[in-house]
Amino acid sequence: MKYKIGDVARILGISPDLIRYYEEKGVVSPEKDPSNNYRYYDTWDINFLIDCLWFKNFGFGIDHVAQIVSASTYEMLMDDLREKSEEITKNIRYQELLLQRIRKYYESLVNIKKYIGKCDIRRSAEFVRYLNRYNKKYDNDSELQLLSRKWLKYMPFTKRYFEISEEDLLGEGDDYSWGFSLSMRYVKEFDVDISPPVKHMPSRLCIHSAFKSIGKDRFTARHLDYMMEYAKENNYVISDCAFGNLACSVVEDNKVTGYFEVWLPIEESI
DSSP states (O other): OOEEHHHHHHHHTOOHHHHHHHHHTTSOOOEEOTTTOOEEEOHHHHHHHHHHHHHHTTTOOHHHHHHHHHHOOHHHHHHHHHHHHHHHHHHHHHHHHHHHHHHHHHHHHHHHHHHBTOOEEEEOOOEEEEEEEETTEEOOOHHHHHHHHHHHTTTTSSEEEEEEOHHHHHSSOOOOEEEEEEEHHHHHHTTOOOOTTSEEEOOOEEEEEEEEEESTTOOOGGGGHHHHHHHHHTTOOBOSOEEEEEEEEEEETTEEEEEEEEEEEBOOOO
């Protein structure tokens, strides 16, 4: 039984262009009618096209599929299957991490409203960070920009990180720095290099809180004045810069509103 290309396309649910592509790659060899140049495929050709669909659904690209079906030895096929298995295993691991991350992020957004304007004492997590923006200016250093592009690939496991110096907290200054942070779990998972300008940040005893910043370019050290008052009222001694992350940026009452979680290190009692 002979089939025209349109018949084969309907039988297999694929496009005539894909059939022609596999013909170009030597997967199928239809007979051509010299009088009208029509292609005629037999069941042998269709079997090979079914093989192509088989391997395509494993996730191989069409070029790779063509090579497997038309030119692969037994050993080559086994190597391809092992490599695809390893690739899928890595993808599954990444998707598992992504699912855990989105659930954790969702939980953090549920909780952050509870902390707005309130202070408690807790230990910060251990993490690493680097800074690439100071106030509204990004650092133009080429090596730092290269690092930034590399870290952008770690999203959404990174956090948008900020620091406000102890000097600005205690005085009237309003300088701040921005960058990215990454928890130690993901540092290990992605084998992240911890060398300058990346800095390791140990777990520390902190005043913990959250605040909102409403409107464009309204982020300021003065958002943390209430935490400084809390430290003073409770005789806590500030021991380092404040740090935290942007939890989310949303629209409330037609204004851009940022939710921030913040940590203010204090001296520990001996």
